[in-house]
Amino acid sequence: MSNKESLHRRRKIVSSLTTTITAVCAFFAIAVLLIILSYIFVRGIASINLQFLVDTPKPVGEGGGIGNAIVGSVLMTLLACVIGLPIGIGAGVYLAEFGENLFGKTVRFLADTLIGVPSIIVGIFIYTLVVLPMGRQSGLAGGLALAIIMIPIVARTTEEMIRLVPDSMREAALALGAPQWRVTWNIVLPAASTGITTGAMLAIARISGETAPLLFTALNSRFYNYFYDQPMASLTVQIYNYATGPFDVEHKMAWAATLILITLILAINILVRFLTRKRF
Amino acid sequence: MESKISISNLNFYYGKEQALHDITLEIPERQVVAFIGPSGCGKSTFLRTLNRMNDTIPIAKADGTVLIDGKDIYAPNTDVVALRRKVGMVFQKSNPFPKSIFENIAYGIRINRMYENKADLEQKVGKALHDAALWDEVKDRLNTSAFGLSGGQQQRLCIARALAVQPEVILMDEPASALDPIATQKIEELIVELKKQYTIVIVTHNMQQAARVSDRTAFFMLGKLVEYNATQKMFTNPDERLTEDYITGRFG
Numbered sequence: 001m002s003n004k005e006s007l008h009r010r011r012k013i014v015s016s017l018t019t020t021i022t023a024v025c026a027f028f029a030i031a032v033l034l035i036i037l038s039y040i041f042v043r044g045i046a047s048i049n050l051q052f053l054v055d056t057p058k059p060v061g062e063g064g065g066i067g068n069a070i071v072g073s074v075l076m077t078l079l080a081c082v083i084g085l086p087i088g089i090g091a092g093v094y095l096a097e098f099g100e101n102l103f104g105k106t107v108r109f110l111a112d113t114l115i116g117v118p119s120i121i122v123g124i125f126i127y128t129l130v131v132l133p134m135g136r137q138s139g140l141a142g143g144l145a146l147a148i149i150m151i152p153i154v155a156r157t158t159e160e161m162i163r164l165v166p167d168s169m170r171e172a173a174l175a176l177g178a179p180q181w182r183v184t185w186n187i188v189l190p191a192a193s194t195g196i197t198t199g200a201m202l203a204i205a206r207i208s209g210e211t212a213p214l215l216f217t218a219l220n221s222r223f224y225n226y227f228y229d230q231p232m233a234s235l236t237v238q239i240y241n242y243a244t245g246p247f248d249v250e251h252k253m254a255w256a257a258t259l260i261l262i263t264l265i266l267a268i269n270i271l272v273r274f275l276t277r278k279r280f
Numbered sequence: 281m282e283s284k285i286s287i288s289n290l291n292f293y294y295g296k297e298q299a300l301h302d303i304t305l306e307i308p309e310r311q312v313v314a315f316i317g318p319s320g321c322g323k324s325t326f327l328r329t330l331n332r333m334n335d336t337i338p339i340a341k342a343d344g345t346v347l348i349d350g351k352d353i354y355a356p357n358t359d360v361v362a363l364r365r366k367v368g369m370v371f372q373k374s375n376p377f378p379k380s381i382f383e384n385i386a387y388g389i390r391i392n393r394m395y396e397n398k399a400d401l402e403q404k405v406g407k408a409l410h411d412a413a414l415w416d417e418v419k420d421r422l423n424t425s426a427f428g429l430s431g432g433q434q435q436r437l438c439i440a441r442a443l444a445v446q447p448e449v450i451l452m453d454e455p456a457s458a459l460d461p462i463a464t465q466k467i468e469e470l471i472v473e474l475k476k477q478y479t480i481v482i483v484t485h486n487m488q489q490a491a492r493v494s495d496r497t498a499f500f501m502l503g504k505l506v507e508y509n510a511t512q513k514m515f516t517n518p519d520e521r522l523t524e525d526y527i528t529g530r531f532g
Contacts, residue, residue, distance in 0.1 A: 168375040176388035177365030191378050
């Protein structure tokens with residue numbers, strides 16, 4: 001009897017110990033993020049006003065803002081999504097549904113390699129391929145570089161998510177006389193949509209934070225520019241410029257721009273989640 | 281009695297491993313035929329050769345002939361999509377689509393373009409749900425998720441979905457094995473009802489179920505057809521000693 005009781009007590013202790021240890025780990029994981037976010041918030045919020053959000057950069061001491069950088073970042077991210085999402089998702093569908101051959105295995109291996117390539121190399125690649133022939137840096141080149149970074153991430157996450165769709169669902173559709181493409185298109189893709197969205201969001205968040213590939217490709221601009229054929233400002237490059245400047249007022253603006261960038265990514269995330277929420 | 285499906289000398293292989301050995305069997309129209317046998321005996325594999333569901337497995341290979349209405353479904357010019365419309369299937373685990381109850385049924389009707397307008401589509405969905413004895417339980421919640429249904433209801437939804445494309449044969453792979461006795465009884469009543477219109481082939485582990493619902497029973501072991509007889513005879517006075525041992529539970 002006493003043996004049974006001590007076993008019971010031991011089990012309870014081990015159980016509560018495990019819960020505590022994992023909870024502490026979870027706390028540390030989120031705490032670092034919270035510290036970073038709150039620090040950025042505290043340092044950045046003071047310099048944010050309407051002027052800052054709409055103005056273009058001005059010489060030190062005359063104010064200035066990041067309006068053109070916000071527009072540039074949004075435009076280039078948009079271009080990257082328009083190119084990168086269809087290709088990435090399409091490639092992911094191929095890899096998951098038809099990719100068990102040499103071609104599929106090669107593509108998978110290269111995609112994994114590409115994910116690990118430093119992003120500045122993608123910038124140099126686009127510099128050689130697009131910037132040199134065009135004779136100048138441009139929003140187009142910047143968007144293309146971001147798209148290239150995005151494609152392998154989207155492709156691999158899409159593949160993983162599609163693999164999670166149970167085969168029984170595919171069989172159900174096939175047994176109704178659905179051709180393979182229809183099974184993929186209106187059964188498998190909708191079933192995997194939440195996961196694919198998460199993958200896309202991760203990729204968008206990743207490219208929104210990229211600076212290196214834009215230095216060679218989009219360069220920067222002091223003006224509002226809505227067209228892809230000219231150099232384009234971006235939040236990340238602007239942050240880099242402000243942060244490396246010698247004056248304190250510039251550093252403040254760098255913090256403020258960082259806060260704006262994070263807020264934008266968060267807003268896109270919430271919006272996309274809302275638009276693609278599961279109804280069934 | 282007219283044969284709906286007639287299988288002769290069917291061999292089936294997963295790669296080098298032979299799963300079915302020289303099966304010859306006639307399935308009469310508008311009757312229920314039950315396949316029984318121990319796990320791994322090939323009865324599910326055999327069922328899936330009848331609508332070529334095994335095509336999805338790259339290493340699978342079949343030889344021999346399977347005639348449905350006199351046409352060889354393994355002939356090179358067979359339209360597999362059309363075959364599967366004619367030979368519907370219900371799986372062991374209910375597998376509704378992540379869509380509404382209505383859209384689950386409408387899916388097959390839509391992809392096969394079997395409706396003229398919205399009213400016609402609604403009427404056909406309603407009929408399928410009626411035929412699967414599910415209408416009264418779901419008529420007020422057609423636009424809610426199919427995953428909100430109970431296990432038994434989900435399985436009848438899958439039957440309704442199969443009925444909606446107006447097949448002639450329905451293959452059922454242990455359709456009630458995951459259900460409680462009450463839900464099982466509903467499925468069995470449904471099978472007896474559906475027999476008036478459809479030819480039904482059912483794989484089951486439950487021997488009482490085979491005895492209750494089927495007209496003929498086939499007993500498989502190790503990929504071979506041991507005995508195929510009228511169910512009544514099979515369960516009272518089987519020809520084979522092996523069948524009797526299996527049915528009475530005196531196995532091995």
